[in-house]
Amino acid sequence: MDSGHHNSAPAPAYVPSVKLLAWTLVTGALLVTGALHDGQPPQPSASQAFSSPPAPTVGHTARAAGSAVQPLRPSPPLRLRIPVIGVDAPLTELDLDAAGALQPPPADNPGLAGWYGGGTSPGSVGTAVTAGHVDLPTGEPGVFYGLGSVTKGDTVEIDRADRRTAVFTVDAVEVYDKERFPSDKVYGSSARPELRVITCGGGYTKSDGYQGNVVVYATLTAVR
Numbered sequence: 001m002d003s004g005h006h007n008s009a010p011a012p013a014y015v016p017s018v019k020l021l022a023w024t025l026v027t028g029a030l031l032v033t034g035a036l037h038d039g040q041p042p043q044p045s046a047s048q049a050f051s052s053p054p055a056p057t058v059g060h061t062a063r064a065a066g067s068a069v070q071p072l073r074p075s076p077p078l079r080l081r082i083p084v085i086g087v088d089a090p091l092t093e094l095d096l097d098a099a100g101a102l103q104p105p106p107a108d109n110p111g112l113a114g115w116y117g118g119g120t121s122p123g124s125v126g127t128a129v130t131a132g133h134v135d136l137p138t139g140e141p142g143v144f145y146g147l148g149s150v151t152k153g154d155t156v157e158i159d160r161a162d163r164r165t166a167v168f169t170v171d172a173v174e175v176y177d178k179e180r181f182p183s184d185k186v187y188g189s190s191a192r193p194e195l196r197v198i199t200c201g202g203g204y205t206k207s208d209g210y211q212g213n214v215v216v217y218a219t220l221t222a223v224r
Contacts, residue, residue: 041134041141042149043201044173044214069223071193072123075162080113080130082197084154085146091130091158093117105132110142120193122158123166123220127187127194134199134210144199148175148214156195156218168195168218175201177212186215193220 081088094114097103105114113132120126133142156168176182186196195218202212 040204041145041147041199041201044148044150044175048151048173050172050174050217069220071125071220072160072164072166072223073162074121074124075160075164076117077115077122077128077130077158077160077166079159080115080197081157081159082147082150082154083157084151085149087113087143087146089113089132089143091115094131107133107136110136110140113143121160122168122195123160123164123193123223125191125193127190127196129187129196129198131198134201134214142199144197144214147197147199147216148173148201150197150216155221156197156216158195165224166193166195166220167222167224168193169221171217171219173214173216175212175214177202178210181213194218195220 076093077091079089080091089111090113092105092112092114094103094105094116096118105112110133113130115122116129116131120128122128122130132144134145134147135142150170150173152170152172154170156170158166158168160166186198195216197216197218199214200210200212201214202210204210
């Protein structure tokens with residue numbers, strides 16, 4: 001994320017206290033650590049946002065919207081792929097520290113992404129959270145440098161320990177200022193299998209780093 005501000009982070013996706021998780025992400029601390037910038041990563045256009053607020057889901061056996069796919073049983077994710085931007089990254093489990101903050105993926109491995117192990121595993125019912133650096137203090141692009149160029153209809157694939165691949169279709173890509181981050185919308189529970197992919201974004205200053213976060217919203221539409 002950015003500039004070395006290490007604050008709180010995402011809490012479990014299955015409880016209302018996900019606001020803890022949200023706060024760390026919006027400060028920028030989780031996804032990059034203060035890069036040397038000559039340019040800026042791509043940012044999502046307004047056309048990639050939800051045209052209206054996402055509809056709430058009910059029940060625990062709901063199928064993914066627009067698909068006959070059934071939710072998967074919990075299983076740890078191993079790799080995350082976003083073909084449209086060339087991402088094919090191993091996933092490491094992220095935990096909360098003693099202060100309740102989500103620990104970021106190691107900053108010395110730009111190709112590594114993370115998932116919040118205390119919440120939903122991708123493909124199971126609920127909101128699974130993945131995150132990664134947009135860039136590093138050296139200026140090297142991080143695993144999610146191109147996340148802002150993802151568009152509606154693109155796919156995100158998660159290989160799981162049970163040898164199943166959960167395929168998610170992007171519903172929207174939005175960018176939020178850290179002061180107005182919609183934690184309930186991003187981290188709120190769902191009765192269908194959903195995925196969030198998050199990195200830093202928005203404006204950037206050398207003194208404060210990134211001013212917000214790029215969030216990809218996706219829903220399970222296939223299983224291989």
